[in-house]
Amino acid sequence: MKKMKSGLTRWIIFLIIAIGITLAVIYRKQLDASALQIWIESAGNAAPVIFMLIYIIGTVFFLPGSVLTLLGGALFGPVMGTFYNLTAATIGSMIAFIIARYIASDWVADKTGGKMKQLIQGVEDEGWRFVAFVRLVPLFPFNLLNYALGLTKIKFMHYSLATYICMLPGAIAYTYLGYIGKEAATGGEGLVQKSMMALALLAIVAFLPRLIKKIRKDKTVEKEEV
Numbered sequence: 001m002k003k004m005k006s007g008l009t010r011w012i013i014f015l016i017i018a019i020g021i022t023l024a025v026i027y028r029k030q031l032d033a034s035a036l037q038i039w040i041e042s043a044g045n046a047a048p049v050i051f052m053l054i055y056i057i058g059t060v061f062f063l064p065g066s067v068l069t070l071l072g073g074a075l076f077g078p079v080m081g082t083f084y085n086l087t088a089a090t091i092g093s094m095i096a097f098i099i100a101r102y103i104a105s106d107w108v109a110d111k112t113g114g115k116m117k118q119l120i121q122g123v124e125d126e127g128w129r130f131v132a133f134v135r136l137v138p139l140f141p142f143n144l145l146n147y148a149l150g151l152t153k154i155k156f157m158h159y160s161l162a163t164y165i166c167m168l169p170g171a172i173a174y175t176y177l178g179y180i181g182k183e184a185a186t187g188g189e190g191l192v193q194k195s196m197m198a199l200a201l202l203a204i205v206a207f208l209p210r211l212i213k214k215i216r217k218d219k220t221v222e223k224e225e226v
Contacts (some may be wrong), residue, residue: 052088058091062143073178086171093146100150123152128162135166173201
């Protein structure tokens with residue numbers, strides 16, 4: 001009886017997730033960031049909590065993370081915006097990881113296809129370092145990657161820490177970009193300097209994948225020589 005209840009619960013959760021992701025994918029282009037910003041701003045002191053809950057749900061249900069990250073910068077500025085964005089994205093990633101590991105493993109394996117073998121092999125060879133690599137170098141779609149990594153043998157804590165730390169550069173850059181967008185719209189001071197800072201941050205984030213790939217390639221060559 002307990003097994004039946006457990007199986008039924010898993011199927012209900014899986015069904016809710018599948019429906020949620022399907023609806024999010026269908027209507028993702030209709031996400032109105034301006035209306036969402038006004039609604040969150042009207043929440044007063046509860047705004048950060050509401051925003052983070054929306055971001056967490058969005059991460060689980062495949063809403064575009066870039067839109068939410070930009071919105072976080074516009075709402076809360078570069079410092080607190082980065083903290084809220086990064087924390088919410090990580091929590092959402094952790095939930096997706098748990099769902100894949102304990103509830104919807106078959107569905108995730110089907111969606112990731114042949115790439116799953118690459119992920120599993122990478123994690124088996126390098127552990128948390130591979131998670132750090134795929135967070136810094138966007139080889140896989142962010143939302144799908146959260147689920148896919150749940151099918152590997154990596155420890156949950158290692159996954160969570162690597163995710164939080166290695167998503168930081170991108171979170172800083174895109175949050176700051178959202179902040180600059182609001183400053184430009186409202187005529188904030190020092191816009192030229194802030195814009196240059198935003199471009200510099202984006203350039204660093206864009207260069208990171210090349211640098212990391214080169215380091216990994218050099219290490220691979222060294223191992224082969226040894």
